[in-house]
Amino acid sequence: MTRHELVNTIREKQSLLCVGLDPDLNRIPARYDGNVLQFNRDVIDATRRYCVAYKPNTAFYEAMGLEGLSILQQTITYIGQDHFIIADAKRGDIGNTSRYYARFAFETLGADAITVAPYMGTDSVEPFLEYDGKWSVLLALTSNAGSDDFQHTPQEGGEPLYEKVMRRAQLWGSADQLMFVCGATQAERFADLRRIAPDHFFLVPGIGAQGGDLEAVCRYGLNEEGGLLINSSRGILYADDPGQAAHDLQRQMAVYLNKFAPGLSQ
């Protein structure tokens, strides 16, 4: 999916919602009797009109062994072509090896995008960016407590590591192929994040279970094209009514789009 198509979808649906498909066998309703694929299909059917993206986290599927990978493939096929699909895999290795991860995400799974870890630098990220029409979503400022350990530390010259990552990575990939992970739990920093990368999309986890502030993220993070994909996983998957939970989020997003990015309103 191109950026133009993604922006059009955001405008049409008045939604920035990304649904995280992270099925936890301990939390899936008993009526599914452990049938993860059926659970995913039902969540997708209930939410597809309200969201613009899906983000299966590969960890949840790998933990189910070979069957899990098959479920992941079938889930992505079931989603189809009308949503932006992010394989949340947080991969990254020397260039020779990242090429294989790229093949896994983009060819084996057929995702539009993969999340990538920046620690190993340019040649670990480039093989993902070399895929025409595919996207890399680079970890910048994550939503977890451990983001304090290294990401916030000022580098020589004063900028924190996440800022260095975002500035450097903009030399590697354009806003048509590169996004950044910016956690909603760091909402107070979104004005600053948007200043560092005015044009790039941010993938924003941390709404809901992790406590992020949706209004602040939209207020400071929206740009003229939206520029945000805001993820909810547990808050939708394990709601009594996943469709209702997704619809509620979409309606809030429509309000904030109207308020903070009026050019995108219908």
Next chain:
Amino acid sequence: MTRHELVNTIREKQSLLCVGLDPDLNRIPARYDGNVLQFNRDVIDATRRYCVAYKPNTAFYEAMGLEGLSILQQTITYIGQDHFIIADAKRGDIGNTSRYYARFAFETLGADAITVAPYMGTDSVEPFLEYDGKWSVLLALTSNAGSDDFQHTPQEGGEPLYEKVMRRAQLWGSADQLMFVCGATQAERFADLRRIAPDHFFLVPGIGAQGGDLEAVCRYGLNEEGGLLINSSRGILYADDPGQAAHDLQRQMAVYLNKFAPGLSQ
């Protein structure tokens, strides 16, 4: 495998060798007709007496789809219990999710260790360290060109990022459960790396195809227990005679063990 057992194996075999099982379908000899499992088995049979560890990189298996994961499982089963097995997966995610990656590496695959990326900090690493008797191998100073982008940058106070990672991580895990990836292409830094982490094992990629200096790594990196697992992948897998290539490396290692860690000689 415990540290005590690993050190005994190093002493008995006079070897620090880790064989990287990264099968590339384009480079496997034609006589295998694409049978990766048989290729791996033959490499293992030819090398098992000379090496103390095996390190399959998950990227190469994932790129083969579901069948690849099955080959990876069968390869690890074939290696058996007498070698230290590292799933080179470079994983890391929020704590809730890293738990699933840990289950994949330690339960589904049955590896002794997994490589882990540090960017997301403590709660992304802890779930791996919580597995009794298992190991985490944290990226510190990698062997690729991109390590220049972020790992070497001085932090406030002057220490480079990789040093901060190594110091901080020693608060999370002991030398009985935590190792560091330190690339052989940075051999001139090994005295410094050993000063930062005197007791922890280092997993050292970059010998051979990547150009690392084996003698310098041993001279500056060996400690009383060895403290090094030195990896060769392409240099062994695609040698005319993988067993001979492994034996050659083991003999060099025996010389350096005798020279720089005489307490480990037989």
